[in-house]
Amino acid sequence: MDHEISERAGVKIVHVHGPIDVSRALxxxxxxxxxxxxxxxxxxxxxxxxxxxxxSGIGILVTAHRRATGQGARFGVSGATGTVARVxxxxxxxxxxxxxxxxxxxxxxxxx
Amino acid sequence: xxxxxxxxxxxSRPESIDDARRWVAARARTAGLGDGPVGEIELAxxxxxxxxxxxxxxxxxxxxIVLEVELAGDALAIHVRDWGRAVDPSGYAARDLDDPGExxxxxxxxxxxxxxxxxTPQPGGGTLLTLVKRRKEGxxx
Numbered sequence: 242m243d244h245e246i247s248e249r250a251g252v253k254i255v256h257v258h259g260p261i262d263v264s265r266a267l268x269x270x271x272x273x274x275x276x277x278x279x280x281x282x283x284x285x286x287x288x289x290x291x292x293x294x295x296x297s298g299i300g301i302l303v304t305a306h307r308r309a310t311g312q313g314a315r316f317g318v319s320g321a322t323g324t325v326a327r328v329x330x331x332x333x334x335x336x337x338x339x340x341x342x343x344x345x346x347x348x349x350x351x352x353x
Numbered sequence: 354x355x356x357x358x359x360x361x362x363x364x365s366r367p368e369s370i371d372d373a374r375r376w377v378a379a380r381a382r383t384a385g386l387g388d389g390p391v392g393e394i395e396l397a398x399x400x401x402x403x404x405x406x407x408x409x410x411x412x413x414x415x416x417x418i419v420l421e422v423e424l425a426g427d428a429l430a431i432h433v434r435d436w437g438r439a440v441d442p443s444g445y446a447a448r449d450l451d452d453p454g455e456x457x458x459x460x461x462x463x464x465x466x467x468x469x470x471x472x473t474p475q476p477g478g479g480t481l482l483t484l485v486k487r488r489k490e491g492x493x494x
Binding site: 260262263264292293295296297299300323324327328331332 | 370371374389399458465
């Protein structure tokens, strides 16, 4: 999965590119699992360059959220637009996940 | 693309889904659908193919899936033909949207995103799944 990881104000920003579907879900699970590794982990997944996320991808994000919450870490998702934003609404995972419009908003919230 | 059909055969591998999406999206755009509906078609197709590969073929990556795109009037139909095990979607537990989990959204999303979803068992085995999206005036974002 094409991605970069950067860090700002103690928040690891995982910027992924391209569609997230069943062919990439396992890789995303491992990528997020490696970042959400302790109670102090602050991880923001930036999906502003993700044009599509399928049900397997949604499942990975729900798992990442639960994993983070379960160990006292924090996990958020930024930059969802178009069909990706709609999928969060349709599946009502927008009520569960911490969604932010931009990376700046996500960093400000997760770092605080 | 005028009226008529166009087909693509892909192997039953998750890595083939990207090729299928691009192929169908190009034809949907040519048929006059905008970014919004095309994105919805791409997602519904992704769920359909994932279901065929995972459930119809039980993960066997050596099988084939044939896609056809058909434009009839204001409706774009995407046909997905497999030769796998027939899977009854009513057999899936409905996703409890108040209790988000790891799976179970696929059939729900297809139904939500498309104007029609039909599954027709085929003589000799397999299923023809048809996803229908109508062109709507002013719905192009």
